[in-house]
Amino acid sequence: xISYDVAALPWLPKAPDDHREQVRAFGPGVAAxxxxxxxxxxxxxxxxxxxxxxxxxxxxxxxxxxxxPVDAALLADCTTDYLAxxxxxxxxxxxxxxxxxxxxxxxxxxxxxxxxxxxxxxRPEVALISLDAASLGLDAPLMDAAAAAxxxxxxxxxxEALAAAARERLGxxxxxxxxxxxxxxxxGSLDARFAGAPAAMIQALNAxxxxxxxxxxxxxxxxxxxxxxxxxxxxxxxxQRHAAKLPFALDLTPLWADHVCRxxxxxxxxxxKCLVLDLDNTLWGGVVGDDGVEGIALGQGxxxxxxxxxxxxxxxxxxxxxxxxxxxxxxxxxxxxxxxxRHPDMLLREEHVAVFVANWTDKATNLQAIARTLNIGVDALxxxxxxxxxxxxxxxxxxxxxxxxxxxxxxxxxxxxxxAGYFETVALSAEDAGRADAYQANAARxxxxxxxxxxxxxxxxxxxxxxxxxxxxxxxxxxxxxxxKTNQFNVTTIRRTEAxxxxxxxxxxxxxxxxxxxxxxxxxxxxxxxxFRKGVAEWVCDTWLMSCRVLSRRVExxxxxxxxxxxxxxxxxRLVGRYRPTAKNRMVxxxxxxxxxxxxxxxxxxxxxxxLALADYVAPELPMEVVGPGDDAERAA
Amino acid sequence: xxxxxxxxxxxxxxxxxxxxxxxxxxxxxxADDVEEWDSLSHVRLIVAVEKHFGVRFSTQExxxxxxxxxxxxxxxxxxxxxx
Numbered sequence: 231x232i233s234y235d236v237a238a239l240p241w242l243p244k245a246p247d248d249h250r251e252q253v254r255a256f257g258p259g260v261a262a263x264x265x266x267x268x269x270x271x272x273x274x275x276x277x278x279x280x281x282x283x284x285x286x287x288x289x290x291x292x293x294x295x296x297x298x299p300v301d302a303a304l305l306a307d308c309t310t311d312y313l314a315x316x317x318x319x320x321x322x323x324x325x326x327x328x329x330x331x332x333x334x335x336x337x338x339x340x341x342x343x344x345x346x347x348x349x350x351x352x353r354p355e356v357a358l359i360s361l362d363a364a365s366l367g368l369d370a371p372l373m374d375a376a377a378a379a380x381x382x383x384x385x386x387x388x389x390e391a392l393a394a395a396a397r398e399r400l401g402x403x404x405x406x407x408x409x410x411x412x413x414x415x416x417x418g419s420l421d422a423r424f425a426g427a428p429a430a431m432i433q434a435l436n437a438x439x440x441x442x443x444x445x446x447x448x449x450x451x452x453x454x455x456x457x458x459x460x461x462x463x464x465x466x467x468x469x470q471r472h473a474a475k476l477p478f479a480l481d482l483t484p485l486w487a488d489h490v491c492r493x494x495x496x497x498x499x500x501x502x503k504c505l506v507l508d509l510d511n512t513l514w515g516g517v518v519g520d521d522g523v524e525g526i527a528l529g530q531g532x533x534x535x536x537x538x539x540x541x542x543x544x545x546x547x548x549x550x551x552x553x554x555x556x557x558x559x560x561x562x563x564x565x566x567x568x569x570x571x572r573h574p575d576m577l578l579r580e581e582h583v584a585v586f587v588a589n590w591t592d593k594a595t596n597l598q599a600i601a602r603t604l605n606i607g608v609d610a611l612x613x614x615x616x617x618x619x620x621x622x623x624x625x626x627x628x629x630x631x632x633x634x635x636x637x638x639x640x641x642x643x644x645x646x647x648x649x650a651g652y653f654e655t656v657a658l659s660a661e662d663a664g665r666a667d668a669y670q671a672n673a674a675r676x677x678x679x680x681x682x683x684x685x686x687x688x689x690x691x692x693x694x695x696x697x698x699x700x701x702x703x704x705x706x707x708x709x710x711x712x713x714x715k716t717n718q719f720n721v722t723t724i725r726r727t728e729a730x731x732x733x734x735x736x737x738x739x740x741x742x743x744x745x746x747x748x749x750x751x752x753x754x755x756x757x758x759x760x761x762f763r764k765g766v767a768e769w770v771c772d773t774w775l776m777s778c779r780v781l782s783r784r785v786e787x788x789x790x791x792x793x794x795x796x797x798x799x800x801x802x803x804r805l806v807g808r809y810r811p812t813a814k815n816r817m818v819x820x821x822x823x824x825x826x827x828x829x830x831x832x833x834x835x836x837x838x839x840x841x842l843a844l845a846d847y848v849a850p851e852l853p854m855e856v857v858g859p860g861d862d863a864e865r866a867a
Numbered sequence: 868x869x870x871x872x873x874x875x876x877x878x879x880x881x882x883x884x885x886x887x888x889x890x891x892x893x894x895x896x897x898a899d900d901v902e903e904w905d906s907l908s909h910v911r912l913i914v915a916v917e918k919h920f921g922v923r924f925s926t927q928e929x930x931x932x933x934x935x936x937x938x939x940x941x942x943x944x945x946x947x948x949x950x
Contacts, residue, residue: 250886276884276911283886311907470910473926480914 234642237460237485238272241634241650243625245271256284258291262327266296267629269322275312275483282315296630297327298498303349303402305333305341306360308477316487323488324495325609342395350400356494357396358405361389362477363432366409371416372426379425382434386442393446404448405493408436410457410478413466449493449656456489489651496654502632503606505548506597508615509559509566509588513578514538515640519565519718519778519814529575537641542577544644553653554584554604554669558596558613560781561588562718562816584669590781590817592685593620594627604669612652614643617779618751623688686853689784694854696785697746698792701735705744708756712775717814720775721807721821739764743792747780754780760789762805769797770806788856790825791849798844807840868946877939880919884912894936920946
């Protein structure tokens with residue numbers, strides 16, 4: 231069991247069920263953005279092959295400027311029949327439309343030197359040169375150190391000549407690949423220090439590869455590093471090599487292609503510039519608005535706290551090489567900033583964050599504002615958020631933002647971000663080190679917000695099922711927990727023990743409901759609690775609270791509908807709402823107003839009272855299925 | 868797993884790999900009968916089958932497969948051996 235299997239490109243979202251049909255429908259006139267979106271999915275070699283076929287069919291007839299065309303040549307000493315389509319289909323993921331010419335097998339020198347070759351006539355801007363240890367003469371051991379040095383020198387000379395020809399004859403940027411080490415030992419551990427061992431010769435060549443690339447204005451693709459990351463034993467598939475001359479295991483082709491394309495993308499300035507970070511359960515464990523600065527999990531001492539600390543450390547390591555950091559969180563601004571100011575274990579400080587957005591506006595809108603503030607494109611953003619619903623929403627509204635899928639365990643968040651390669655770079659300079667500061671100095675703090683897209687379509691796409699039922703024994707402990715923990719969405723903040731909750735269960739004067747929400751991303755569990763005191767004509771709100779995780783899902787409207795319908799059925803004519811301000815519950819100060827109540831009283835302390843005439847109440851159409859205990863039997867059946 | 872279930876899964880893989888919709892299980896189907904089934908897609912097919920069924924074929928076994936029925940039997944044999 232591999233904890234984070236890089237070969238499956240797990241940072242990409244799964245391809246939708248109708249991906250095949252979508253791709254098949256592509257024809258001339260297709261939007262470049264649609265091609266990019268189709269490529270931004272976890273595609274295996276078969277998915278890539280299909281997409282490449284569609285791209286071939288579309289040819290030059292692509293609308294819009296979401297993709298930059300790049301003419302490229304692939305020169306390899308192996309079967310390229312799988313590599314070429316994989317490259318073409320992966321390129322749109324990195325903002326590139328690749329027009330690829332493939333050199334004939336074993337004709338590398340001719341392709342580069344003969345002006346009449348198909349490769350030369352295509353006038354490529356990039357030439358990927360792929361040679362394995364065998365064609366470089368480094369696969370057989372040599373007993374003599376001088377002979378080994380000479381073998382390495384010959385390999386270097388050949389690569390020098392190829393890179394020079396690509397550069398000078400074709401005017402193309404050569405991309406050289408380091409060579410993957412052998413999967414099996416020859417002499418054993420001595421391979422690492424015996425100059426004539428294939429492993430040692432390959433290592434000696436790889437050590438010089440960067441210099442060759444640099445000398446010829448080329449780029450380096452670290453295949454040896456890639457093979458090490460997935461495991462060399464997995465990288466090399468002897469059966470496939472013998473049967474089909476594959477340079478590495480077929481199912482690793484998508485990973486290799488992604489690394490080639492991110493390099494070409496970076497060369498074209500398509501790499502991301504800014505990492506936008508969510509806060510709760512991303513930069514720290516827990517919800518600062520509810521748990522407080524003291525209650526969040528962060529820092530040494532707990533695995534969870536260390537995992538989130540590692541996320542911060544990784545973000546800072548990106549900032550050190552010029553990646554701008556921003557924050558986008560659903561929070562009160564001061565609650566969101568409190569850990570940055572007061573938590574002793576925070577590595578990230580406000581001075582590291584170029585744009586800090588904490589509010590209750592949807593994240594897609596906030597991401598656009600962040601890009602505007604930094605004066606960069608939305609397609610220069612990568613967005614890290616633990617919440618799958620938020621990620622789906624952002625992907626739907628802003629597919630050009632790189633939003634990685636994340637494993638459940640935050641310990642793997644930095645790995646996901648690192649392997650996704652959003653911040654690929656072809657060079658680093660002293661200027662890069664200062665770039666994040668420069669952006670920050672220029673960033674205006676004012677963030678313009680505007681509504682965006684259809685929130686309704688989003689809600690419907692979530693396939694929500696809202697379960698509303700009276701308190702019962704099963705829910706009791708969680709009800710008490712919510713009553714005692716919820717700080718933000720809580721109109722009265724009345725705390726109760728579990729025993730008191732049990733009393734309410736059997737109190738005929740009390741109307742009580744526990745609310746759960748399931749959506750297509752999973753079960754959110756119990757997320758809201760409502761208690762009203764029943765009068766003859768008037769039902770008065772005692773408790774109304776909800777987890778912020780499901781904010782802006784219209785759950786509160788479903789709750790109100792349940793209360794209003796029950797009150798009506800029992801002959802009441804009016805609902806009364808109460809809001810008691812605390813340091814943390816400002817976000818619901820106007821909850822009743824938003825739900826259609828009229829304010830009837832306000833005290834000096836800011837307590838407000840609201841009324842809703844049930845005769846005037848019209849139940850809204852809700853984008854969710856609302857169920858109750860009556861539906862249990864049906865679902866069990 | 869029943870033969871029918873195995874055949875259904877095998878055909879789903881074939882449709883995915885070859886990008887052909889109207890393909891049904893036929894014991895005697897060969898690459899000559901399906902335009903998209905060439906030596907290149909055959910390698911992808913074998914790799915996809917290996918991954919899906921959790922089996923591994925040797926080079927000789929792959930070379931010995933002539934008809935779809937051979938592949939199906941090879942899967943059954945391997946899976947029985949693995950169990």
